[in-house]
Amino acid sequence: MSKVDLSKWTSKNIPKLAKQLQVYNTAYRAGKPKISDAEYDSLTEHLRSLDPNHKYLHTVEAESIENGEKIRHKVPMLSTEKAYKKEKLQAFVTRVEKAASELGIKKITFRVTPKLDGMAGKDEGGILASRGNGLVGVNITRVFKRGIVAIGGRNKGPGEIVMVRSYFEKNFxxxxxxxxxxxVGIVNADKLSAFAQKALKAQKVHFVPYSTLVNWSGSGKDLVAKIDSITADLTKKVDYPLDGMVAEVTNEKLKNYMGATSHHHRWQIAIKTKGETATTTVESIGWQTGKTGRVTPVLRVKPVSVSGATISNITAHHAGMVRDKKLGAGAKIEIIRSGEVIPKLENVLKCVKKVNIPSQCPSCKGPLSWDNDFLVCTNNASCPAQSTTGLRHWFKTLGTASGFGPKTLEALVKNNITDIKLIYAMKEKDFKKLGLGDKQSENLEKALKDSLSESVEDARFLAAFGIQNLGIGDSRKLLAVYPLKDLHSITSEKMEAIPGFGAKTSGSISSAIRRLWPTIKHMMDLGFTLRKTPLKAEQEALVASAKNPFAGKHVLFTGKMEHGSRNDMKVQARSLGATVLSVMSSKVEFLIIGAKASQKKIAAATSHGAKILTEQEYNKQIKDSEE
Ligand SMILES: [Zn+2]
Incomplete structure (x- = not known):
């Protein structure tokens, strides 16, 4: 059933509805939507029907980027008024025609472009700024360094950061x-996920200036009459996720005359098409066990075509959905494909009388238990599915031993090699005994050896054990306080004292570490070449004891340096306890300038109150502090 129940919201609880919309909107902007786009839109339209002048409808929704240099947009980036029905589009055309006749303009041309569904920004003067609240955004120029491709080149004005749709559908x-x-992750995260890195490396994440998009142009009469075929035609030509179309006036004089509200331009409208839906029947539900034992459902449905793709599988988030929505073979469901991406369950039209939730793990036949909405196989020690996905996680996370793909691991697990310790004890002849090829067996032994000698971050090593809620980032936080060798004595209380760890996860992570300690210790003793995460205390002591003025400060280098390369200077600065930044921001406290330094950076640093030092002044201050 849809999470959105419109009848719940009446003229009596409008403020609460607006607040709820804000919550949904914030979650959506942060990349963690709680409801579908169509549900959000229907709720917004419901608010409009209750109170057309409510201020929530007339403020630009903010993108969620908290940190960074603030950039004031020369021309505000407003939202777009939305039309879901033809009548509203007709009303827009009528309004434009009235304004045109007031100006004495006879021929009006409308232009329609696809409305990209990504993250809006504006690229001008060498700076890409997020839309922010429409008036002030944040400098996100670094995304180009991260590998986002500027379509049509830089400085082409407003546009959208999007991922190529067909690529996303194939990979993610x-x-x-x-x-x-x-x-959202690519723009905001300090560290890029493996997924993000893959997409960036493949050059499939683009900043697309609106001016480079394909378009249709014609009269207002044609716009209203042909909007469906225009939409279908333009949709076919664009390989990005879309959220409808944008229709606007092209005549600059007319645009100026019509102006804007605080929320949107009056000369522009978004034509939203609710995602295409289709109804189908559930034929069966498949269950899969993951590495931590969670058993998740996949709905196998009678194949149905939705906006050009044939859908036969729908992933449900957790077993709780099957339980609560009463799904099973024979259930009639409505699926929706919004913005031309993965289909989702939109509505249950007919549920089943009796829900069949498996009582045994599909892989090991062990007992299952509920953990909130999740169904979990608790047989962690000898569940083949958990072993295979767990081992896969080890090799993927460590990233230094190739050749251990799903097929190889399945073959190992089938032969009861379910533990990473056992794999690392294997030699070429052992792989051969299991029926693997000569060359492959030789390669596997070599890969294991190589993974011992190739240096790897200790946080990555720890994360490879696949403890729930202990990924690489959290491992780094933990190891900055407790070195790996001391982790066996970690308690829930000690862990909770580290910023970033909550009470609940501290308990489960620390007990998992203690339970896995024999394995972790065994693996450490094999002689992996681990790069230690610097201890926070050591870093702080370095800063505290340093006499040089740069310890603990944020430093940025610009221009060509005379003494040594820029890189050498960065290494030296770090050894002095400084944090070296790579882009200009309000964090910069010292800007060290070499020859031909960027005047723009100097101006920006000055405006942030940073100290500007020439290379010579900088070196002298270091020397003086050492004497
Ligand atoms: Zn199992």
Whole structure:
């Protein structure tokens, strides 16, 4: 059933409805939507029907980027007024025609472009700024360094960061609901996820200036009459996720005359098409066990075509959905494909009388238990599915031993090699005994050896054990306080004292570490070449004891340096306890300038109150502090 129950919201609880919309909107902007786009839109329209002048409808929704240099847009980036029905589009055309006749303009041309569904920004003067609240955004120029491709070149004005749709559908639909959620990560995260790196490396994440998009142009009469075929035609030509079309006036004089509200331009309208829906029947529900034992459902449905794709599988988030929505073979469901991405369950039209939730793990036949909405196989020790996905996680996370793909691991697990310790004890002849080829067996032994000698971050090593809620980032936080060798004594209380770890996860992570300690210790003793995460205390002591003025400060280098390369200077600065930044921001406290330094950076640094030092002045201050 849809999470949105419109009848719940009446003229009596409008403020609460607006607040709820804000919550949904914030979650959506952060890349973690709580409801579908169509549900959000229907709720927004419901608010409009209750109170057309409510201020929520007339403020630009903010993108969620908290940190960074603030950029004031020369021309505000407003939202777009939305039309869901032809009548509203007709009303827009009538309004434009009235304004045109007031100006004495006879011929009006409308232009329609696809409305990209990504993250809006503006690229001008060498700076890409997020839309922010429409008036002030944040400098996100670094995304180009991260590998986002500027379509048509830089400085082409407003546009959208999006991922190529066909690429997303081929690679990421298992891990993400919508490419926008990945985009938010690429723009905001300090560290790029492996998924993001893959997409960036493949050059499939683009900043698309609106001016470079395909378009249709014609009269207002044709616009209203042909909007469906225009939409279908333009949709076919664009390989990005879309959220409808944008129709606007092209005449500059007319645009100026019509102007804008605080929310949107009056000369522009978004034509939203609710995602295409289709109804189908559930034929069966498949269940899969993951590495931590979670058993998740996949709905196998009678194949049905939705906006050009044939859908036969729908992933449900967790077993709780099957339980609560009463799904099973014979259930009639409505699925929706919004913005042309992965289909989702939109509505249950007919549920089943009796829900069949498996009582045994599909892999090991062990007992299952509920953990909130999740169904979990608790047989962690000897569940083949958990072993295979767990081992896969080890090799994927460590990233230094190739050749251990799903097929190889399945073959190992079938022969009861279910533990990473056992794999590392294997030699070429052992692989051969299991029926693997000569060359492959030789390669596997070599890969294991190589993974011992190739240096790897200790946080990555720890994360490879696949403890729930202990990924690489959290491992780094933990190891900055407790070195790996001391982790066996970690308690829930000690862990909770580290910023970033909550009470609940601290308990489960620390007990998992203690339970796995024999394995972790065994693996450490094999002689992996681990790069230690610097201890926070050591870093702080370095800063505290340093006499040089740069310890603990944020430093940025610009221009060509005379003494040594820029890189050498960065290494030296870090050894002095400084944090070296790579882009200009309000964090910069010292700007060190070499020859031909960027005047723009100097101006920006000055405006932030940073100290500007020439290379010579900088070196002298270091020397003086050492004497
Ligand atoms: Zn199992």
């Amino acid at each position: 639909t298992k891990d993400f609901d919508h490419p926008r959620n990945m985009i």
